[in-house]
Amino acid sequence: MTGSSSPKAPEHADRSYRSPGGIAAGVLLLALAAWLGGDAIVRGEGRTPWLALAGLLCVVPLVIAFTVRPAVWAGEDRLLVRNPFRTVTLPWASVEAVRAGYSSEVLAAGRTYQLWAIPVSLRQRKRAARRVSRAAAEGTPRVAAAQAGPERAPADQAIEDLRGLAERGATREGAQGVPAVRWAYELIAPSVVGLLLFVGLATFA
Incomplete structure (x- = not known):
C-alpha cells in the first residue's frame, strides 16, 4: 500500500512592508493636486489650463513614486x-x-x-x-x-x-x-514630459 503525502507547506509566508504614513500623505497630496489642478483646467483662461495639465502630468507621478509606490x-x-x-x-x-x-x-x-x-x-x-x-x-x-x-x-x-x-x-x-x-519608466516618462511641457509653455507664454 502506497501512501500519498500532501505538498509541504512553506516554512515562511510572504511578508509585505509599507509605510501607512507615506500612503496617507500621498492620498492627501493627490486629492489636493486634483482639486487645484482640476479647478485651473476648468476655470482657467488662456494658457492656464494647459499649464495646469502639464503641472499635473509632472507632479502626480512624483507624488505616487515617493508616497504610494514604495x-x-x-x-x-x-x-x-x-x-x-x-x-x-x-x-x-x-x-x-x-x-x-x-x-x-x-x-x-x-x-x-x-x-x-x-x-x-x-x-x-x-x-x-x-x-x-x-x-x-x-x-x-x-x-x-x-x-x-x-x-x-x-x-x-x-x-x-x-x-x-x-x-x-x-x-x-x-x-x-x-x-x-x-x-519605473511608467512614472519617469510622464513626469519628464510634463516638466518639459510646463517649462515650454511658461517660457513662450
Missing part, C-alpha cells in the same frame, strides 16, 4: 524592493546585510539599496528604548512589558525580521542568483 515584499527565496523609481529583486543568497541606521537599507552584491517602505523613526526608537529601560528598572516581567508596548521601533523590528529571513533563505536552491533592477 513597498517591500519578502518571500522564501527573494526580497523584492519597490522604491520610487526602480524595483529591485534580490535573491537571498545575494544579500550581504540588512540594516537600519538613519535609514533602512540592504546590501547585496556590493551595492546598497534603500528601503523606502520602511522609514526609520528616531522618535519611535527612543520611545521603545525608554520603555525597555523603565521596565528593567521596575523589574517588570518581559511578557508584561511586551504587552505594554513593543520593545523595538517598527522599522528595527522589520529589519530584524528581514535579517532572519535572509539568513535562513540564503542556502535555499531557489534563493540563488544576482540582483535584478527594473526602472
Whole structure:
C-alpha cells in the first residue's frame, strides 16, 4: 500500500512592508493636486489650463513614486524592493546585510539599496528604548512589558525580521542568483514630459 503525502507547506509566508504614513500623505497630496489642478483646467483662461495639465502630468507621478509606490515584499527565496523609481529583486543568497541606521537599507552584491517602505523613526526608537529601560528598572516581567508596548521601533523590528529571513533563505536552491533592477519608466516618462511641457509653455507664454 502506497501512501500519498500532501505538498509541504512553506516554512515562511510572504511578508509585505509599507509605510501607512507615506500612503496617507500621498492620498492627501493627490486629492489636493486634483482639486487645484482640476479647478485651473476648468476655470482657467488662456494658457492656464494647459499649464495646469502639464503641472499635473509632472507632479502626480512624483507624488505616487515617493508616497504610494514604495513597498517591500519578502518571500522564501527573494526580497523584492519597490522604491520610487526602480524595483529591485534580490535573491537571498545575494544579500550581504540588512540594516537600519538613519535609514533602512540592504546590501547585496556590493551595492546598497534603500528601503523606502520602511522609514526609520528616531522618535519611535527612543520611545521603545525608554520603555525597555523603565521596565528593567521596575523589574517588570518581559511578557508584561511586551504587552505594554513593543520593545523595538517598527522599522528595527522589520529589519530584524528581514535579517532572519535572509539568513535562513540564503542556502535555499531557489534563493540563488544576482540582483535584478527594473526602472519605473511608467512614472519617469510622464513626469519628464510634463516638466518639459510646463517649462515650454511658461517660457513662450
